[in-house]
Each structure stands twice: as structure tokens, then as C-alpha cells.
Amino acid sequence: MVFVKMREDVGPAPEALQRAMGEEMGAAFAAGSMIDAGGLGASAQSTEIRLAGGEVMTTNGPWTEAVEVAGGYSILEARSREEAVEGARRVIELHKEHWPGWEGSVEVRPIRGGPDS
Amino acid sequence: MTADAQAAVTAAWRHESARLIGALTRMTGEVGLAEDLAQDALVAALSQWPREGIPSNPAAWLMAVAKRRAIDRFRRDAVARREAESMAGELREDTRPADLTAAVDHIEDDVLRLMFLTCDPVLSPESRAALTLRLVDGLTTTEIANGFLAREKTMGQRISRAKTTLAQARAAFEVPQGQEREARLADVMAVIYLIFNEGYAATTGDHWMRPELCLEALRLARLLAKLVPDEPEAHGLQALLEIQASRMRARRDADGEAVLIEQQDRRRWDWLLIRRGLAALDRAEATGRAVGPYVLQAAIAACHARARRAEDTDWVRIAELYDVVAEAYPSPVVEANRAVAHGRAHGPDAGLRILDAVAGDPALAGTSLPGAVRGDLLAAKGDRAGAATAFAEAAALSRATRRSVGCCCAARRKIRETM
Numbered sequence: 001m002v003f004v005k006m007r008e009d010v011g012p013a014p015e016a017l018q019r020a021m022g023e024e025m026g027a028a029f030a031a032g033s034m035i036d037a038g039g040l041g042a043s044a045q046s047t048e049i050r051l052a053g054g055e056v057m058t059t060n061g062p063w064t065e066a067v068e069v070a071g072g073y074s075i076l077e078a079r080s081r082e083e084a085v086e087g088a089r090r091v092i093e094l095h096k097e098h099w100p101g102w103e104g105s106v107e108v109r110p111i112r113g114g115p116d117s
Numbered sequence: 118m119t120a121d122a123q124a125a126v127t128a129a130w131r132h133e134s135a136r137l138i139g140a141l142t143r144m145t146g147e148v149g150l151a152e153d154l155a156q157d158a159l160v161a162a163l164s165q166w167p168r169e170g171i172p173s174n175p176a177a178w179l180m181a182v183a184k185r186r187a188i189d190r191f192r193r194d195a196v197a198r199r200e201a202e203s204m205a206g207e208l209r210e211d212t213r214p215a216d217l218t219a220a221v222d223h224i225e226d227d228v229l230r231l232m233f234l235t236c237d238p239v240l241s242p243e244s245r246a247a248l249t250l251r252l253v254d255g256l257t258t259t260e261i262a263n264g265f266l267a268r269e270k271t272m273g274q275r276i277s278r279a280k281t282t283l284a285q286a287r288a289a290f291e292v293p294q295g296q297e298r299e300a301r302l303a304d305v306m307a308v309i310y311l312i313f314n315e316g317y318a319a320t321t322g323d324h325w326m327r328p329e330l331c332l333e334a335l336r337l338a339r340l341l342a343k344l345v346p347d348e349p350e351a352h353g354l355q356a357l358l359e360i361q362a363s364r365m366r367a368r369r370d371a372d373g374e375a376v377l378i379e380q381q382d383r384r385r386w387d388w389l390l391i392r393r394g395l396a397a398l399d400r401a402e403a404t405g406r407a408v409g410p411y412v413l414q415a416a417i418a419a420c421h422a423r424a425r426r427a428e429d430t431d432w433v434r435i436a437e438l439y440d441v442v443a444e445a446y447p448s449p450v451v452e453a454n455r456a457v458a459h460g461r462a463h464g465p466d467a468g469l470r471i472l473d474a475v476a477g478d479p480a481l482a483g484t485s486l487p488g489a490v491r492g493d494l495l496a497a498k499g500d501r502a503g504a505a506t507a508f509a510e511a512a513a514l515s516r517a518t519r520r521s522v523g524c525c526c527a528a529r530r531k532i533r534e535t536m
Contacts, residue, residue, distance in 0.1 A: 030225075030343035031132075032336030036389055075389065077332060082128035083120075086171075093173045113366065 001111050004072040006104030008043060008062070010106045017098035024090055028076075033087060037074035068104060075111070084108050120517060122167040129166075133176045134255035139227030142251040142290050151189075152252060159182040228253070228345045230290050232337075232412055236305045239286045244279040245308045246315070251276055253340075254333050264330040266384045294440060302345065304353050306411065309337045313358050317365075331362050342397065352401035353412030359394030360418040363387040379427040391422045413442050432462035449478040453490050463500040485511035 013021075028034035045060035046069075063069060078084035088106040095102050134155055141151035156180040172178040235248040242263075248255045250264070262272035293301055316330025338355040345351050367381040376382075398419050401412045415439045424430040439455035452475040460468025473492065476487045488511030496504035 021484065022155075030340055032339030077336075079329070080124065080128060080285060081129075082124040084126065086128040086132055089171070097173065 001109055002074045002076060003107045004091070004104065005068045005071050005107065006071045007067060008069055010102060014099055017094060020094045020098050022096060028087060033076055033078060035075050035077050039072040040070055043069045071104070123163060125171065126162050126166045127159070129171050129175045130162055130179065131255040133179055135228050135231060136252045138252050139185060140180065141187070141255045143227055145187060146290065148252065148283060150289070154183040157186045160237050165381055222500065225344055226292065228340070230292055231298070231302050232305050232341065233292060234283065234288055234290055235282060236301065236308045237288045238304060239282055239288060240279050242308065242311055244275055246312050247272060248279045248314065249308055249337065250333060253337065256333070260296060264327060277294060302348060305341060306350060309334050309341065309354060317361060317392050328365055329535040331365065335362055335451070347404060349401040350403040350411045352397045353408060353415045356394045356397035356401060356415035356416055357411055359390045359397060359417065360422045363390035363422065364396065377503060378421055379523050383425060394422060395419055410446060413438060432458060436462040449475045449480040450486065453481065453486050456490055456494060460494045465494040468494045483514060485515040488514065
């Protein structure tokens, strides 16, 4: 599973990036390596339910104090950790190319139950 | 170089290998040479990327290297040829293909052509499967040998013989038209299905199921469906494999024993794959074109997949679908499956009537299938003694003929699952 984490106050992605991401994701779906993907709404639409000190607290977004929030995810089916990392690396390369100044990260983690977990 | 760096480079290369080999085959006209050039590019990447980092456009980098190597080889060959020819007192024009500098276009066409080539009917089904995994999926010979539980050397020979056969037969790197296209598409789908079943049924070896092979077949099916989106059967094959693969975790219990579909823990099914399978089936039906065996099997598998609990299974619909299958592709095995479906949908007697009509068929004689189905139907009827006798008969035949531990299970699985 790949999580995309980014600052929220950067505005919409440039069209060139959206196009490039569309192509890259289309190719990954075609190759059978990407099996699901989705973008997440703003943290203003987020609700957190937290258990701490025996108390359940519900808080609504936005998370103004958070520097980076999860912006999207994808589920990859990779033969190896390296293949999953390569798929994720491409996403960052596209951001570097098409959205100067964008900062954020992608995090790749295995879903338990797969061969490498 | 660390193993990590090597694995990262190989992963990036594999990401491009089908398109790379496809484009190079188009340019050089020879798939064996194309593969060598792609391997040359991998070797170059292994020596440069760990030092310099993976380039931002690995595809372009690899293609540039491969093309340079291609030109080197043609020059070398040309020199050798000129030397040979001058000895014969004769000089001819350099005859290398002119297309070498052509840009990489029609990439999808290249990959489709490559699939058509590796599934050329001049090759045996096993060789088609091995070559497809090698050239389209970019697997190593070791990985393919492991998948098929073959010795690496044997698999290497099979692959290299397959390439020689293609070269000798002058197999064309093209998408044929009309009826030939239909026939070749069917061949490609059969190869993908064979690879999947090799993993799913795992008729040999200790592993009852080899998920890696199933996943490779699933990738190929997804790829094919994208390449020929107008073909309902390609979507049907994808749907069938997605849905069958969704049950991989539930098909064995903790002791490694087979679990039949009605007893499977459906929480262990992969509902994401089911969703993808059902969507692929929708796409097949949306083409509005006549469907074939894969769509029908997928439709049956979908009836199971849509049921959150075994008792919610729409057996009436499954029985109807089996009627269509039996009409279009009549066979005693289909009848045995149809008997189970009708038994569930319309009562055991309905199933037994269908079974009785084919039980004596030579194609079923000596197999455990009729006994297993009869036992199942009699058990549903409450005839315990009759069921026990039938199952014992099936088990005896299964023991007598079995090639592996999974055989009897496989026979029963066949009955309960799709086909």
C-alpha cells in the first residue's frame, strides 16, 4: 500500500501533473500492478475518533497544526518490495517534473498476508 | 553493488521490459535478438544506476542503450559479412533494417504483438507459457522454472528452443486480422489460463497452490483486457481470474487441506479482487458482443462471489448459466457440474437426473467425478448410506489414478466451483 503525504495549502495540482499522473496510473492499471487508487478529500472533511487515557474524543478537521496529511493512496500488487518502491518512486519523479516547489512523500508498506509480509 | 541496489535496478528494468522487448522486436525483426539487447541494457543499468541513481525516465534511458547496442551489433555483423563476402569476391549493400532510429510509438501495439508472438501456434502450449512469462512478464528463467517446478536448465533449454523455433518459422511480429486474429487471441487467453491453472491447481509438487504464478497470469489477463478492450472474452478471462484469485487465502485451512467453496470462510476472500472481477464482467457485457466460455465461467464464479454467505448463493442463476454452457460447449464434465447446480437449485433429484444421463460416459469412466457428484446429491437428499458408498467409490478411483494429494480435492473442487 502506498500513502501519499503532502501539505494541504498548496492548491490544486497543475494540469500537466494531472495528465502525467493519469497516464502513469493508466499504465500501471494496464500492467496489472496497480489494483486500486484513490485521492482523499481535504482534512476539513476529516473526523478523528481518539481513545486516550480511557476517554473517547471525537474531533473534526481541518488539522491546521499538521504539516503534512494523507492526500491519497494506492494498492499495488508487486512481485517484490523493490517493484513496489519503483512504482511509488515514479509518482514522486512526476511531481518533481511537473510541480516545482511541491513537497511531500510517498510511503510504501506491505499489506499483511502477502508473500513478503 | 549491494543486493538491494541490484534488486532496485532490476525492478525498474522489469517495469519496462515488455515494452522494451516489443519495440526492439519491431525494429530488429527478431525476438531473440531483442531480448539480448534488452538484457544488454539491464547490464548497463546495473553498472551505472547504483552509482548515478535511477534516471527520471528509465524507459528512454534503457531504449537509448539498447538501440546503441543494436547498431553496434549490426555494424559488427556487417563487417563480418563484408569480410566473408570480399573473400568471395563480392560486395553487397548493408542490408540492416532501416527502422532502427524510429521513435518508440504504438507501444501498446508492440506489447500486443509480442503476446501474439510468444503464443504462436508453432510452439507447444508449455513453451508458449514459458516464453510469455519470460518476454512479456520479464521473469527470469529461475523464476519460471520455480513456477513450473522444473529444473532451471530444462526451462532454459525450453525457452531457447522456443526462440529458435520462432526464428526458423519466421513467425511474424504483427497483429493478424480477421479470423486469424480471433484464433490467436483465443491462443493467448488459453496460455494465460494455463499459467493461472498451473498455479491454482498445482498438480505437482508440495505446494498445493503457487500464488506467484496465479498473480503473473492475472497481470497478463489485466494487460490483455486493456490492449483489446472490445473483446468481451478478454474481460471475461480477467473477471474469471480476479474472482478465482480472490479465494486464494480461503482455499486451504490451517493444515493445508482443501476447503470447498461452500465451506470457505468468506471473510478471507479478497473483496477488492472480487470488486475488480465484477467490474471486468460488467465491461465484458457492456461490449454488447457475443460472449464465450470465459465470460460464462466468470458469470458463474460471480454468482458465488456476490453471495456474502454460502446460503445466499443464487443457484437458480448458476443452473441457468450451466444450461447455456452445456448447450454451447457440451461435455460430460460440464454435465456433472450442471447436475450439482441443478441439484442445489431445484432439488437433488433434478441433479441426479442430469447425472444419470452421463454417468456411463467413457469420458467420465474411471474418474472420481460422477461418484463425488452422486455422493454430494445423495447426501443432500438425506441418503447417508448411498452418499457414503458413492464417496467411497470416488475416493477409491481417485486413489487409484491420483497423481498428487490434491487430486480428489481437485475433482470435488471442480464440481463445487465453476468448472
